Amino acid sequence: MSTEIISEAPPLTVQQPLPLAMVRGQMVIDRPEDLFIPPDALEVLLEAFEGPLDFLLYLIRKHKFDIVDLPINEITLQYMEYIDLMQDMNFELAAEYLVMAAMLAEIKSRLLLPKHDELAETEVDPRAELVRRLQEYERFKLAASQLDELPREERDFFQGHAALADNYQPYVILPEVSMADLLSALSDIAKRVKDFKHHHISKEKLSTRERMSQILEQLRTHGYLEFSQCFSLEEGRAGVVVSFLAILELTKEKLIQLTQVEAYGQIHLKLA
16 A cells, blocks of 8 residues: 655745835825826936036047047037937937037038138137137046045044033042052152252261151141152251151051052152
8 A cells, every 4th residue: 555645835925016106105006097197297307417518528438539639520420419319308408518519510610611721820720629628627527526535524434422421420540559659759859869969067867766756747737748748858868768768667557558649640648
């Protein structure tokens, strides 16, 4: 007994008819029978050329003519075919196109007229003015295209602006004062001592404990002291060393604290 396996093929997808138009939000599939479209109801405006000079440049490039030695006969025939085509299609032509057509006809007629031998050397080429205008227009058109390729704000790029929240508060982490910072500050003080160096008549005895008491007394009075205010430059190098040792001892005994507002900034002393 044989069994036949019958596989069901998937249903074919049927393309839905595209709407002819949308009228008040409703799709119109079928064209109405009483729809009448007048012959002149649709007008197509071609703006491929910005003017008669632009069209002449197009013809010159299309047929690979030499713009300096302009063949007026071929250019005039091509130009008049364009004029006749636009008129047959009921397109409105600007007056500039008609003026250019008259100028081409005049140049063509002047070239066809016989030339006198006496005036041949002094007579100006009737194409010269048209060639000059074409060359000048070509330069300006090239410059305009190069300017248009430059990045333009709000066309090729946009500026972004972001404002901070009203309740934004910056979180500042004060750097810790290290031994390297203390040595750097001490080196600056030691360099300034040289400017006040003088001859000592008698040797002065300086006490580290006495200097520690002086620093603590100043801190109780002022609350904060700059690192440089703890030194008296008139005492010389020995006084600087004693003051520095007093600060180290006070810090070691946790009687004072060293703070710094920003990295490489001024060092301050305060009571612990």
